[in-house]
Amino acid sequence: MNPTPPQGPRPTPSQKPNLRLAGAAVAILALVAVGLGVALLRAPAPPAPPAPIEGAVLPPSVAGQFYPGNPGELRAEVSRLLAASPQRGLKRVRAIIAPHAGYQFSGAVAAQAYREIDPSFRTALILADNHNPDARHSGASIPDAGGMAIPGATLPIAPIAAELRRTHPQLFTCEPPAHRTHVVEVHLPFLQAIKGWPQAPDYAILPMVLGSMSPADTRQLAAALDAAAPKDGIFIASTDLSHFLDDASARQIDGTTIQSMLAVAPEKLSPGSCCGPASVATVLELAKDHAWQPHFLGYRNSSDASGDTSRVVGYTAIAFTEPFSIDPDTGRALTDYARQVVEFRLRSDRCPDLDDALLRAHPELREKHGVFVTIKKHGQLRGCIGSLGASSPICDGIREFAIKAAFEDPRFPPVSEPELPDLKYSVSVLTDPVPLNAPPEEFPSRLRPGIDGVILIVGDRSSTFLPQVWQEIPKPEEFLAHLCVKQGSPPDAWRRADTRLLTYSALVFGEERPR
Secondary structure (H helix, E strand, C coil), X not given: CCCCCCCCCCCCHHHCCCCCCXXXXXXXXXXXXXXXXXXXXXXXXXXXXCCCCCCCEECCCCECCCECCCHHHHHHHHHHHHHHCCCCCCCCEEEEEECCCCXXXXXXXXXXXXXXXXXXXXXXXXXXXXXXXXXXXXXXXXCCCCEEEECCEEEEECCHHHHHHHHCCCCEECCHHXXXXXXXXXXXXXXXHHCCCCCCCCCEEEEEEECECCHHHHHHHHHHHHHHCCCCXXXXXXXXXXXXXXXXXXXXXXXXXXXXXXXXXXXXXXXXXXXXXXXXXXXXXXXXHHXXXXXXXXXXXXXXXXXXXXXXXXXXXXXXXXXXXXXXXXXXXXXXXXXXXXXXXXXXXXXXXXXXXXXXXXXXXXXXXXXXXXEEECCEEEEEEEECCCCCEHHHHHHHHHHHHHHCCCCCCCCCHHHHHHEEEEEEEECCCEECXXXXXXXXXXXXXXXXXXXXXXXXXXXXXXXXXXXXXXXXXXXXXXHHHHCCCCCCHHHCCCCEEEEECXXXXXXXXXX
């Protein structure tokens, strides 16, 4: 909403916006901390034919009011908002929470969320709570139309709309007045922008306006959408936060609301905390079911644009990312590649690249992650080197650290050709480290033995253990004490108030026997 009380579905003239770990070579039990970097390398989306538009097209309701009505001005305004927004480079974004007020007030916050969406998406599932008093319905209303128009483009409505109404008639309906407001429409120009402003969009939208819904209803809706949504879909929860409080009160209440969202706890959303509670709850249910990780991107309220701190509306941007994963077959291909690199390098100066077909089928292997390569001989360590820092794509990291583990680990002589039949390889791909936001006394209870890799920072000293080290040191207190000793600190230094802890996980793929 806009930051003054609504006077019907359109704003009054006074409400109208004035539109204008560096890598480090280390062994599995003797790792050192490194600079931690996060980067993103996205493969371009494959071309797809424009989605057909069949049936009526819903005209714009708030063009020229909430956002520019001229196509050129709209394109310039949204492009400016996106360009001014810093990009975090999040990977595998599956859902966002973004505001829906006039662009003057909330456009900068919305841009922070849309900046993180990979443009390869093919379906945008948009959820918004009903804002039209003339609409009275329960469940999710999907318009009985073929598309929605904004200045300069018409976006097709996804064919799954009819299927959802057919298979879940008690949950999905069509309430036309619900779709004559701004709550979905203001998001569409951002989708067009991140797609490059196509005249014939190669993606579709599923606009849903939610009426009266209980917590059980939002769980049912989340399950239905989860089953129907394509893998290349993106979920969007449209909501503003508190309405018409003074600035200080709004920031306090909105902070609590944002914490509930980041905790992925729909049951903790208090009444009136946002104007899209059912939409947010549905996305949070999806995030909870799939262990999507929340990322806070930004917060403002209307006073940041208007200067009026007496009655404000709050806005936030949050993204949810799918956990990084590599399937077992691909993991085996990576260990095969590590072996191939060592054998080629032993016999020549050249090294093979990872198979192009594998890279095309698994673009995640071009993402930048920390990588370790471990070599064992007769069950004993023969070499282990890698990097915590996300300094290079996975495919390049395996090549680099396979060579270093075989020929440059200072604890061992270089691998020789007679040894090759006796060697076993394993590859560890690390997720990005995340701060453990807890006081030191809670570190032991918050760590997950066997799962968490740990980076311990005490003052200007740091150390790390991969998740595999839990096999040798299974008790959290001892694990932390060894990390302290390893960096040259006293064993109990982890208890200091200035101690910081980051955790990460590792996908480990290993050969069962030498080949």
